[in-house]
Amino acid sequence: MEVTREIDVTGRICPGPLIAVAKEIRRLDAGALLRVTGDDPLFEETILEFCREGNHVVIETKREGKRVCIVLQRSTVS
Amino acid sequence: MNRERKEHLEEILKLREENAFFRKTLNETSAGQELLRQRKEFAQVLKVSQAVVSELDLQKVLNLVAQSAREIIEAETVVVPILNEERDHYAYMAAVGEGAGEFANLQYKIHVGMCGWVLRNERPLLFGEPAEWWIEEKTPWEEGQQSALLVPLSGRKGIIGGLSGLGKKGGGSFTEHDLELLTLFANQVSIAIENARLFQEKEEVISDLEKEKERLAVTLRSIGDGVITADMAGRVILINKVAEELTGWSQKEAAGQPLQSIFHIINEKTRIRCEDPVAKVLSSGKVIGLANHTLLIAKDGTERIIADSGAPIRDRESRVIGAVLVFRDITEKRKIESELLKIKKLESLGVLAGGIAHDFNNILVAILGNLSLATANLSPEDNLFPLLREAEKASLRAQGLTRQLLTFSKGGAPVRKLASMTEVIRDSCNFVLRGSRVRCTYRIPKDLWPVEIDTGQMSQVIQNLVINAVHAMPEGGTIEIACANLARGREEAPTLSEAPYVKILIRDRGAGIAPELIDKIFDPYFTTKEEGSGLGLTVTHSIVTKHDGHIAVASEKEGGTIFTIYLPAVTVKVPGGKSTPRTSPGKGNGKILVMDDKEIVRTVAWNMLTHAGYEIVSVVSGEEAVQYYRKAAEDGHPFDLVIADLTVPGGMGGTATAAEIHRTHPEAKIIASSGYSNDSVMADYEKFGFCGAVAKPYRMQELLEVVARVMEE
Ligand SMILES: Nc1ncnc2c1ncn2[C@@H]1O[C@H](COP(=O)(O)OP(=O)(O)O)[C@@H](O)[C@H]1O
Secondary structure, eight states: OOEEEEEEOTTOOTTHHHHHHHHHHHHSOTTOEEEEEEOOTTHHHHHHHHHHHHTOEEEEEEEETTEEEEEEEOOSOO | OOHHHHHHHHHHHHHHHHHHHHHHHOSOOOHHHHHHHHHHHHHHHHHHHHHHHTOOOHHHHHHHHHHHHHHHHTEEEEEEEEEOTTSSEEEEEEEEETTGGGGTTOEEETTSHHHHHHHHHTOOEEESSSSOOSSTTSOOOOTTSOOEEEEEEEETTEEEEEEEEEEETTSSOOOHHHHHHHHHHHHHHHHHHHHHHHHHHHHHHHHHHHHHHHHHHHHHHHOSSEEEEEETTSBEEEEOHHHHHHHOOOHHHHTTSBHHHHOEEEETTTOOBOOOHHHHHHHHOSOEEOOSSEEEEOTTSOEEEEEEEEEEEEOTTOOEEEEEEEEEEOHHHHHHHHHHHHHHHHHHHHHHHHHHHHHHHHHHHHHHHHHHHHHHTSOTTSTHHHHHHHHHHHHHHHHHHHHHHHHHHHOSOOOOEEEOHHHHHHHHHHHHHTTOSEEEEEEOOTTOOOEEEOHHHHHHHHHHHHHHHHHHOTTOEEEEEEEEEESOGGGTOTTSOSSOEEEEEEEEOSOOOOTTTTTTTTSTTOOOSTTOOSOHHHHHHHHHHHTTOEEEEEEOTTSOEEEEEEEEBOOSOOOOOOOOOOOOOOSOOSEEEEEOSOHHHHHHHHHHHHHTTOEEEEESSHHHHHHHHHHHHHTTOOOSEEEEESOOTTSOOHHHHHHHHHHHOTTOOEEEEESOTTOHHHHTGGGGTOSEEEESSOOHHHHHHHHHHHHHO
């Protein structure tokens, strides 16, 4: 499946990345994919928690040094 | 931003520049100088904090805190996360600087993010320069990343939120020195935040209290009783609407006045002023009820009978701090009570009257019977004939009166059966209007619903109303009678139920009833007629009410009166109505046994029936009747008919006699006779084994009709 949107929040600090992701996901259609990359130390756990809360599916998590790249799918239930 | 604060900030900035300058130019500073400088800087932070402390509006405080903090630590953005009451979420209650708008209304669980970490651990956090990095397993800051500086805000009872600086202005990292300053600032302002919070809560409580007070005041004012409260000096504090109406004093005039001057009460009988109830309550500290017969005299002199009570008002410590007086106007209630008393008196009178009427009725039997006989034996040309007719007429009037009294004295429930008002109305009108100059027009729908009525009583109702209408039109005229089905009574009058009713309207074109009299016409003995008894409408009202009906009266301006009766209708199908064919009295033929304990009744019956050609045997008791009947049957000369009195003091009455005779001779024809036309047996004689019923006093026509009909059957 194609990633619809991609954002990079590298260098931004909590809760900046979270706010950015929340904003992006609202623009997506249900089921569409978003890739987000960040390096805030709490980036990964914050985004994963956000997905649990909103029923978004985490498709993939990749780590390259400090940078973490997460692909998530917008929840089909809204 | 107020001037003072601006100045402080400027000073801080200046000091900061100096600080930077020192750092750049001097690698070594003397410890004493450094201390002095830092002290100065801290003093400035304290001053800014004070400006914050003087503000009470929570949101303003938070905004001010965020702004000041941003300036103190030179942050791009400062946000203020505040914990909720349950301490499981935090929300950004204020944000200033870049992208501040994005934080509005954001709320996170306490375990989310750096803010969450600070709030959970109640420790500051510096994501920046080489400093110690507390979140061990996480990667520390690197050049190029946004720096963050967070400190907790602690109130009297633990953590309430935090201050969070995001991004050092111009890039780079927050410093430990920033951390110290922000911590100092946080310690100062957290109290201000907490105070503002408390203040806001207090405001809410106060506004709740005010609303409650308002509600109580409204309740008190709209209470149905008069309420006056007074202070310890007996001066009026509050007087509600009803009390205003009853005393004639308004809250404005009354407030502060001694109770005595607005609550003027006297004894109804002695007219001596009553003791001030509030003074009594205050001196005794007890609840008091007011004596009976208390009259309250209003400002305008209006007098009202009141019932009231007073009670002390106590504070939390149960000390008496005033008194409350509750009272109500019972003038109406008193009226009703005296009305009820009247009815009670009337009832006992009724019992008495009934007793007399019963005997009187028997005497009338003799008079009327003999008059009938005398006229029957006389040619109409005879001189005596008109005299006897007059005597008969007078006796009939007396009979009417006795009948009213008897209905009254019976007092009991009507004996109801399904009937149509159409017949009752037509029969009653014809009866009353015979030989009168008044005519009657009817508008009665064919499908008028039947009603469950005691036809005897209901005829009396119609007769009474029609008689009054005739009296109201001495010159003659027309009475209009109209009936209608009413699907829902309530729609017509509030006193009626939702059920269906039959409505009967009787209208005359007489003089009408004066407005000041219209309330009295149903009162017993109220009459405006020389020969009136004043009982007609009383009885009418009583009968209609006993039928669960309602009667109303209206007098019209241009003259004329309308009486309206509502009776509960039966809307299920009526079984085929039975009507009795009229038989004319012919030459009698047959043997009749008359049982009555009164000699005059027996004599009259004997006279009337022998006059008509029957063979009569009369007996005084039920036992005798049974005996005679059986004997005659055995002898082969049986009786064709028995007329039995229903009430025989101390002996077997008509019903028992009939049952006993029917035991051996089920074919026996027995007629019931009674002075109580509304006796339940009379209304429903067939149920009790009788073939007919005849009311005493006998009128020859009536008696012979019934006898002839039963004989023929
Ligand atoms: N149709 C009517 N028109 C005018 N007045 C009436 C009418 N019916 C009743 N009244 C008034 O009501 C009074 C009471 O009536 P009632 O109880 O029947 O007693 P009575 O007919 O013996 O006076 C009458 O005396 C008369 O003043």
